[in-house]
Amino acid sequence: MEDFLQIAGVNYRSRLIVGTGKYKDFQETKRAIEVSGAEIVTVAVRRVNITDPNKENLLDYLDPKKFTILPNTAGCYNADDAVRTCRLAREAGVGKLVKLEVIGDDKTLFPDIPATLDAAKILVKEGFIVLPYITDDPITARKLEDIGCAAVMPLAAPIGSGLGIRNPYNIRIILEHAKVPVIVDAGVGTASDAAIAMEMGCHGVLMNTAIASAKDPILMAEAMRQGIEAGRKAYLAGRIPKKLYATASSPLDGVLN
Amino acid sequence: MAAVGTVFCFMKIAVNGEDKEIANGLNLDGLLEQLQIRPARVVVELNRNIVSRDAYSTTMLVEGDKLEIVHFVGGG
Numbered sequence: 001m002e003d004f005l006q007i008a009g010v011n012y013r014s015r016l017i018v019g020t021g022k023y024k025d026f027q028e029t030k031r032a033i034e035v036s037g038a039e040i041v042t043v044a045v046r047r048v049n050i051t052d053p054n055k056e057n058l059l060d061y062l063d064p065k066k067f068t069i070l071p072n073t074a075g076c077y078n079a080d081d082a083v084r085t086c087r088l089a090r091e092a093g094v095g096k097l098v099k100l101e102v103i104g105d106d107k108t109l110f111p112d113i114p115a116t117l118d119a120a121k122i123l124v125k126e127g128f129i130v131l132p133y134i135t136d137d138p139i140t141a142r143k144l145e146d147i148g149c150a151a152v153m154p155l156a157a158p159i160g161s162g163l164g165i166r167n168p169y170n171i172r173i174i175l176e177h178a179k180v181p182v183i184v185d186a187g188v189g190t191a192s193d194a195a196i197a198m199e200m201g202c203h204g205v206l207m208n209t210a211i212a213s214a215k216d217p218i219l220m221a222e223a224m225r226q227g228i229e230a231g232r233k234a235y236l237a238g239r240i241p242k243k244l245y246a247t248a249s250s251p252l253d254g255v256l257n
Numbered sequence: 258m259a260a261v262g263t264v265f266c267f268m269k270i271a272v273n274g275e276d277k278e279i280a281n282g283l284n285l286d287g288l289l290e291q292l293q294i295r296p297a298r299v300v301v302e303l304n305r306n307i308v309s310r311d312a313y314s315t316t317m318l319v320e321g322d323k324l325e326i327v328h329f330v331g332g333g
Contacts, residue, residue: 019333044332047273091300208333
């Protein structure tokens with residue numbers, strides 16, 4: 001059975017979206033991403049260091065023809081900067097997909113929701129395919145969907161915290177109402193966190209630190225791929241209901257007496 | 258005299274927040290070459306306006322220009 005993550009009419013085989021930050025070097029970045037099976041990878045937009053222009057570039061290792069590049073607006077604290085960053089990213093010629101994040105506070109890295117809504121309105125109007133990073137708030141998810149965002153990306157927990165899904169009930173409400181993909185973005189710590197998100201019915205998971213900062217990033221990339229796949233299959237298979245008492249697995253007929 | 262003026266005249270611009278002195282009459286292509294930056298991997302903003310890649314050679318820099326040269330780096 002073919003099972004795709006569909007974003008703005010494009011089908012992706014992998015439901016794992018990975019970041020490219022915090023790796024030891026570009027070689028490790030490339031290897032981890034290959035092993036993760038991810039087709040969409042996030043990148044940040046930053047100034048070139050003009051006093052020491054590094055000859056190597058991330059895109060030398062990640063072929064934009066092979067991967068869908070998802071530029072983010074990390075580090076932007078207001079709508080104007082986020083929109084400006086997206087316009088710069090689009091000019092790089094990797095497409096119209098953007099991960100919109102407008103940060104509200106550098107300690108929690110929680111999103112500034114009013115600013116995210118403002119930026120999303122402008123970006124959608126300019127033809128961007130907007131994937132916004134949001135708190136796990138169903139109302140915000142609905143508003144962004146109404147604006148025309150192609151997916152909503154509620155956080156599981158603070159960025160880089162590794163706490164896993166802290167409020168599964170809110171994620172469930174978001175899932176119940178959303179008509180666009182719900183991608184859990186940030187806060188995943190290990191493979192079971194990713195599997196839980198998928199078992200709940202989330203359409204995908206975006207992560208960076210959980211892989212890049214693991215002791216063995218390559219092995220964790222594989223674990224995450226398998227966690228995502230296992231969770232998705234379990235969701236599609238339909239789990240049994242939880243019951244308080246036992247139900248025997250072996251037949252009761254024919255027991256020796 | 259005009260030739261002498263061209264050779265010795267410099268102008269001040271800002272690139273990625275750093276002041277730089279460049280030769281008069283330099284275009285964007287020339288600046289990137291001087292900075293050893295591959296045009297294919299960067300995006301340039303001149304005084305807050307994005308310059309498309311095919312306009313680099315026709316974009317002449319003038320005193321006081323503010324440039325931002327950005328590229329993609331690892332991020333989540």
